Amino acid sequence: MLDRRTFAGALAALALLATPASAQDWKAKFPELTLGVIPAENASGTTDRYAPLTAYLAKAIGVPVKLRVANDYAAVIEGQRAGNIQIAFYGPASFARAAMTGVKLEPIVNQKHNNGASGYYSVIYVRADSPYKSIADLKGKNLALVDPNSTSGNQAPRFFLNKAGYDVDKVFGKTVYAGSHENAVLALVQGTADAAANLWNSETDTMVTRMATKGMLKRPDGSAIGQSDFRVIFKSEFLPEGPFAMLASLPDDLKANIGKAFADLPKADKAAFDRLSDGKDLDLTPVTLKDYQPIMEMLKFNDEQRRKS
Structure with a gap:
């Protein structure tokens, strides 16, 4: 996993590339973003948990953000594959499955729990x-x-x-x-x-x-x-905690804004951050695709076992 200072520095460097003109360019193409979330809870519980984050992201990124609570895990994968979900929260296996089946996405952060583990x-x-x-x-x-x-x-x-x-x-x-x-x-x-x-x-x-x-x-x-x-x-x-991820095809300045919004979340909107875990999480940890390689190997093993049966 990336060092937080290195991650913040990279985001700052990317943000410098975003000029007002380029910001207008991506806003014209993405006047609204969608945050897709896997259904760990029932739909109303998931909506209540993620609605404050959605409002925070809209304010931090600068365009409306719509929350989509998927009916199943596959719906988030396919929504990102189709480009209809620009930002998503995955479990580690659903993220790994998306990456293994060709969805071009970039993990941003995952949650660090109160025991200090991500x-x-x-x-x-x-x-x-x-x-x-x-x-x-x-x-x-x-x-x-x-x-x-x-x-x-x-x-x-x-x-x-x-x-x-x-x-x-x-x-x-x-x-x-x-x-x-x-x-x-x-x-x-x-x-x-x-x-x-x-x-x-x-x-x-x-x-x-x-x-x-x-x-x-x-x-x-x-x-x-x-x-x-x-x-x-x-x-x-x-197991590594599942990540928030964004489409790799998004404009670089938009991706920098999204990354900065998540990096700032624990302090910029503590109430929204605490709502994600009922106050049980300490922080967000930057992650990369490499962090989920063991999960990909787990899926490959399971897939092979299923083919044998």
């Missing part, structure tokens, strides 16, 4: 009141995944469970794609799945803790459900 883990949850203590205990049971292009919700569990000797499609009796990280947790709570794949940043920052904060997890009697009501029975190796 990344997270994939976990397999079961309910704490269940008898399941290991992956072997779940043979023939139902697993809720998130989306085919989700890192923590599909690609990472398949890859790391395979390394541990478990083929997801052979161990579990049924696997279903819930569509979002929240829906996977809800499938576990409601008993339609015996286990669920999901993201895990730290003991105090998971999809479960975020859903609990929003009051989304309840027992039939109405009492609250929290992190202690779930048990992690499998945890992946460390």
